[in-house]
Amino acid sequence: MRIGVDSSKFGVVRGRPAVAVLERAADRGLEGVYFRSVLELSPDLEPAEVKEVMRAAHDLGQRVEAGVGKVNPFATPETPEIRALGDGDYLRGMRRMIEVAASAGIRELWTATANYQFRLPDRYAYDRFRTDVGWDEQLAATERFLHKLAPVLRDLGVHLNIETHEEITTFELVRLVEAVGPDVVGITFDTANVLMRCEDPVAAVERAAPYIRATHIRDAALFFTPAGIARQLVPVGEGVLDWDRLLAPLAGHDLMLSVEGIVESTRGEMELQLYDPVWQEGHPDLTLAEAFEVVRLTTLYADRVSDGAAASREQLHRAVGEPESLAFIDRSAQHLRQILARTAGQEPTPDRSWTA
Structure with a gap:
């Protein structure tokens, strides 16, 4: 497995040309970049420009994965730039992105079903709990949309890999993949997001494993709150x-293994409203065994905080600057190298990353 970085949280080069992102990733000892959008490789979606980025990636020894738009039709108004690519036709805009990516050799493409609404309170931050359209309706519309994309995906040999985003469960993702076809749809497994649906992370990865084709890698700290459990993001090995x-x-x-870093001042804090009956009813697949495992993990982390072996919620609320954001990526990558080396029975490669 390679160890890469997600471009959306790679603060040192955020907004810079794709080749500069690849160069900085290589400088830090990383082996690839997961660009959240193909438009990061070419804002105008020029095939020649995307191919030039891919040639640079090859020369740098970097793997490239990239993303396209959301596949939940009820979330697509939040990405008007993709509709514009299709001259008003969102489906056409998505097809253009997929075709340009495939023409440059990028065949593992990220997508997701919704956005987290940081400005909205409690469960309404999750599109899962929208009241204008039910979650079952959103999932059904997503499946129909994926079926519309399936022919072009098959023709081009491309997979759309739906993220285990904050609003969707691995149970639901597996059903989507199997309904549309694992030859065209896969899963981007985000290690910290499955906790937001109160899933046991190990059970979740075992459930999704046959269809996992990409990753977002980060660890999590868990804290009991009056409403349930809060999650904050920490480097791999520290949660x-x-x-x-x-x-x-x-x-x-x-x-x-694409390390997704931090840019938010509160390390992406989100909350499970476990005691809310509406929240409970909104998770028909959730089992007591998995919910209790999340509670157990939260208790273990609280014990570590009491012993001074882990950061408290207050400490993690401190503002995050660029040096800490980069250190998050470096520490995560180094821990992953140690795990991979140990499982392979080898010595870990030296940490070649530079400091901020």
């Missing part, structure tokens, strides 16, 4: 996740 057990089901996969 509640059991990395040996998480990575074991992915052995043999041709994957890039």
Whole structure:
């Protein structure tokens, strides 16, 4: 497995040309970049420009994965630039992105079903709990949209890999993949997001493993709150996740472990409203065993905080600057190298990253 970085949280080069992002990733000892959008490779979606980026990536020894738009039709108004690519036709805009990516050799493409609404309170921050359109309706519309994209995906040999985003469960993702076809739809497994649906991370990765084709890698700290449990993001190895057990089901996969860093001042804090009956009713697949595992992980983290072995919620609320954001990526990558070296029975490669 390669160790790469997600471009959306790679603060040192955010907004700079794609080749500059690849160069900085290589400088930090990383082996690839997961660009959240193909438009980061070419804002005008010029095939020649995307191919030039791919030639640079090859020369730098960097793997490139990239993203396209959301596939939930009820979320597409939040990405008007994709509709514009299709001259008003969102489906056409998506097809253009997929075709240009495939022509440059990018065949593993990120997508997701919604956005997290940071400005909205409680469960309404998750599109899962919209009241104008039910979640079942959103999932059904997403499946129909994926079926419309499936012919072009098959023709081009491309996978759309739907993220385990904050609003969707692995149960639902597996059903979507199997309904549309694993030859064209896969899963981008985000290790920290599955906790937001109160899933046992190990059970979640085992459930999704046959269809995982890409990753977002970060760890999580969990804290009890009056409403339930809050999650904050921490570097790999410093949170509640059991990395040996998480990575074991992915052995043999041709994957890039893409570290997704932090840019928000509160490290992406989100909350599970466990005690809300509406929240509980909105998770028909949730089992007591998995919910209790999340509670157990939260208790273990609280014990570590009490012992001074882990950061408290207050400490993690401190503002995050660029040096800390970069250190998050470096520490995560180094811990992943140690795990991969240990499982391969080898010594870890030296940390070649530079400091901010």
